[in-house]
Amino acid sequence: MSNRLKSILTPLIAVLLGMVVGAIIMLISGYNPIAGFSSLFAGVFGDVYSFGESIRQMTPYVLAGLAVAFAFRTGLFNIGVEGQLIVGWLAAVWVGVAIDAPKIIHLPLAVIAAGLAGALWGFIPGILKAKFRVHEVIVTIMMNYIALHVANAIIRTVLSEKSDKTDKIAESASLASPFLAQLTDYSRLHWGFVISIICVVVMWFILEKTTLGYELRSVGFNQHASQYAGMNVNRNIVLSMVISGAFAGLAGAMEGLGTFQYANIKAGFTGVGFDGIAVALLGGNTAIGVVLAAFLFGALKVGALNMPLQSGVPNELVEIIIALIIFFVAASYVIRLFLDRLSRKED
């Protein structure tokens, strides 16, 4: 068995194991796993609407996953995707409601605003890490809460008059598409998935093909050697967080300009940022892996909505399955060990 095959099989086996344990949990708690899974499956592929919704749900996951994966590959752990997403969302909607311009200008402007806002939110932990060696995990966690409260305050006081949400964004800033909606029986599928795919290519290209990517990875692995080799370590740390934050900000644009078309006050986090960690991990922190993992999680989330109605299984089960999958991927050492045994027998 080649290494390549093994690294493809490992996440697949993890997914399978997650499902199996999920089935066992259903059995123990008195549900029919077959009914449970088929309702889940039907919730994704049962009709074009659900499928469209799955793709829509996948879109922010792709970007959040890219954000985590990009930072990860450069030696940084960006737990702040959640906060960067929130400020990106806010910025996109802000531009969406405050500006009057033709679509060709307005929409790109709103998208870019989201990316910039996310980048700014990533810049702060980046610069703190670079200048003061403050651990980025802790700063990004703090930045999440700051984003949440500040965004809420801005929505309440600047973007609305003490309302819990902003006005709807102008049509000219919307990613929504009547064409795609019609195609998928009025799902909220929007053009954002095109942006997310472009970002996937961008990430792959930057990291794997460019000198910038080489520097970023090098700094991620060994700062001392990178400095010795003449790279600007601090600049690369900041840049990595900025790019990561920009991806996360764009994930916010998907919600603000695509799915919701407004920004609202949030009592807690969206969860997309944290799920992004799972997506990145399952995808092996590679661009293409992130796409596949994002689809899986998007589908699971949307499919789960169908479970209580069709089979009575509480949709928390899907959360459990997702958590289990992450577990098994994280512990893939054991799966690899198993595959090694297997392939040795083959020889």
Next chain:
Amino acid sequence: SEKTGDSGNNEDTFSVAMVTDIGGVDDKSFNQSAWEGLQAFGAEHGLEKGIGGYEYLQSQGDQDYAPNLNKLAREKFDVIYGIGFLMQDAVNEIAQQQPESNFAIVDAVVDQPNVASITFKEHEGSFLVGVIAGLTTKTNKIGFVGGVEIPLIEKFETGFVAGVKAVNPNANVDVQYSGAFDKPEAGQSIANGMYSAGVDIIYHASGATGNGVFKEAKDLKVQDPERELYVIGVDKDQAPEGDVEINGEMKNVTLTSMVKRVDIAVQDLANKTKNGEFPGGELIEYGLDANGVSVAETQDNVSKEALDAVAEWTEKIKSGEITVPQTRDELASFSVN
């Protein structure tokens, strides 16, 4: 809407469903109340829980509202309720996509021909509990804890303040917002501050955040059983939340509650629809007159004098003699004389 109205004539196939917000059907608040309404409707007509009978879907986040509403529409439920103002946009959107289905929205207004909007005159109910508070307070310091500072909660606040002032112009109402409906720790801290400052009655309109207000009141009561301090509940009769055992004796810190009969409204609308009278495109406001809002049934802690005053003010409101303010602007210019 004609078509669904027709199908309503068939006992066997009439079905109703609702989508909750993140709270779930046991939030001790309007989701729960709405679900009780559907259950009552089910019992009334011998329906089963599930597709073809009565059902609910819980949302785990804002993104779930639309698919959940859509799902229920596809399952051909005859009326689909969106519970809570958070669902306003989603109902608006799905109603346009599914013109064949009938929707209802609680606590918000959606202007679509196949949507019935249900709102409540919370300010009126709040006015009445304000009257009780104004007549009960010993310290002339009263507190109000809101969830998020939005127009809906402002109705509770201004109605309440107006009620207090109407009967006790010397009383002061300390108004604070916790910023969330699900932060009991915030409720506890705010209540702690208020009670420490001499407040003896707190009215909360803050969902689960209010659990913290109850917790603080009960803890203080245990500390000092002699002290008179109260909480005024919201949405449902929150007397059970106020139960506290002190040295083997049961006490209750719930003074009264401002009850919002979402259940009645939901059941009422379901019945209307079943009879082919779906009020599509209309706004139905439930106030004191239709028993949409009221003072809770549990009245053990309320004085006779206060109850009499409530009855008196209820009449004045019903008769239109006074108009209870719904906003702070209205409150500023409000006077009872």
Next chain:
Amino acid sequence: MEYVIEMLDIRKEFPGIVANDQINLQVKKGEIHALLGENGAGKSTLMNVLFGLYQPEKGEIKVKGKTVNISNPNVANDLGIGMVHQHFMLVETFTVTENIVLGSEPTKAGAFVNMKDAEQKVGEISQKYGLAVDPKAKISDISVGMQQRVEILKTLYRGAEILIFDEPTAVLTPQEIQELIQIMKNLINEGKSIILITHKLKEIMEVCDRVTVIRKGKGIGTVNVSDTNPNDLANLMVGREVEFTTEKITASPKEEVLQINQLTVEDSRGIAAVNNLSLSVRAGEIVGIAGVDGNGQTELIEAITGLRKSKSGSVLVKGKEVQSLSPRKITESGVGHIPQDRHKHGLVLDFPIGENMVLQTYYQKPFSSKGVLQFKTIYDYATKLIKEFDVRTPSEYTEARALSGGNQQKAIIGREIDRDPDLLIAAQPTRGLDVGAIEFIHQRLIDQRDRGKAVLLVSFELEEIMNVADRIAVIYEGEIVAVVDPKETTEQELGLLMAGSKRSEKGVGGNV
């Protein structure tokens, strides 16, 4: 009971490699037994097996004649085997005493560590064997030589009878080596037995009784030191003839390439580590900096290469001031640097060895074009270097981490030399390498000189400096205290200079 340790027919495999194959090692009581072999021959592996860190696939181990199963270091400890590892096993944030008693702490009141007791006991042992250390000092605050003493004390504290030293002298200064040799002799006098791994044949000749040679994982045999000489040993180890003193023609220095004027550099604590130092290196010569570790060598190199800001003075490369330049600009102006710590500075261990070969040049043509890496060119280039510098690696795609230290070093040297810098700074270029590799590297440095380049060699090894350098500058407390011609000096004289003793008579300020 002739042998205290017998390792018979030992076999240890790692994925894809047999590190030890049918190796025999028999150690007599009271002897210093050398273990000799090239980098990657399997010495450390064999000792780790003896210490219970690895389980052998095959073979038998006897301690004092009894067959034993050493399943973990605890068992080894109980059997009286102690090991001083090649890479120190010390907790930097702990004190000397805490490190020593870790795992078998004396207690008081049944629950608490009795530090007083422990410190006292450590003091006693260190006195007995002549291992002076401060029991209360933090490991991060003491010198490498001291740290090694702590390692030795750890084994003695546990009552070790048989001590394994894995390349103990690789990290020591000449003085410290002499002290260590004395300590080893003390230990033998106290009835201990020692297994010593070293690449320095001179040391083997000086202190060892017998030597076992392994080559590419296989045992070659055991000889009495009195019956052999360094040449034979080297031949045994490598399997071919080895030259010792590197042949070289006389240098013909030309223009000044590096010019350091009154340079002062502070270390991380803000103390002047380099003090008003002046030095020059000309094209076509190798200048060696001799000195005891910690006399400002590291800071000097860091200042020249732009890794550290200097306080005052100037550094000119080819007449151009480089003080204010970034490391990249300095590299581009023709400076090559073989760093002292190959793991920390020299390599990105997680990158394939191929990508490590372009660590400073990845952004230049032909390795990149318009910001896009040209992988084919990069790997072709790496393949060429790997061949040219005899880097033993499964492929150019192998992670640098998986290479042996010697081969990692060869890769770095290849990379730095191939860039053909006008000034090559080599810091400890042969630390921990076997004689074959050392010879190869020395030859490369000399070739570079002969091609008219300037070379600055920093080393703690007097032999290396004497053999390779054309001029020797002795550094002491951040100052150059003397510049001598290797042909007109002796190791003894250098040793004294390095200890700062002759500074007043021979002190050379100004430009040298």
Next chain:
Amino acid sequence: MSIIDILMIIVPSTLLWATPLIFTALGGAFSERSGVVNIGLEGLMVIGAFSAIVFNLSAASTLGAATPWVALLVAMIAGGIFAILHAIATISFRADQVVSGVAINLLAIGLCLYLVKLIYGKGQTDMIQKSFGKWNVPVLSDIPVIGDIFFRNTYAPAFLAIAVAILVYVIMYKTPFGLRLRSVGEHPMAADTMGINVTKMRYIAVVISGMLAGVGGAVYAQAISSDFGHATINGQGFMALAALIFGKWHPLGAMGAALFFGLAQSLSFVGKNIPLIADVPNVILLIAPYVLTIIALAGFIGKADAPKALGTPYIKGKR
């Protein structure tokens, strides 16, 4: 309001907020000192909160006033058991520790909500009747002024937390176990060569972290939220982690940081009663603890060194 009146509000409120954080941060100290990152503290708190509430609801009638205390024990055990998952994944299966922690968090909340639905047929539990109430420390509360501020109208678990913090400090810095624990987190191979069973030490540390985080969650649930639902534990685990790092991985430092966070949090709610703070926009008070933490990290304690081996699985023979 006089300054004493203000302190009488703020101090108990600070202690209340800080208590769950202290317990959980101390748990984190064990895990991280042994070299295992524990982002799963949040999830472990969820387990603690859930099990305490379920136990409290079902045992209140028989145990009476002792219920919340016994529930702490139950939560401790549940948290410890759940932490074994993290231990197996990170120590035996060499999983990335941060990722395993994220999985713990997702799994805990998913599983507990699933179980709540299964047991109670709804999304959140009932309110408990036997919660941690206000408490006057005997004797001490009679001291004038000081007693009023620090020992009156507070919550008993707060003092337990402070006591446990001191205990943890003694264990970590004065006992052989502590020395070994820290050595495993700094240089596991060194510890291994000294005959210390690295795997065992790390398992113990991670399980203890689960136990303490379980207690933290249980305190939160029984002193503050009084029930269990999806939002009961909502970031407190991450705050505890922040406290741990803010406190330089030192038990007493973590306690101090937790108290500081508690103060900032309570100011954001009680602040309205304090003349100067009353005029500050609420959002400033809400974000204050987070901003201050960042500033503090950048300014004063930026040099804090994490345990050296933190985050790396120990693989015998690998350098």
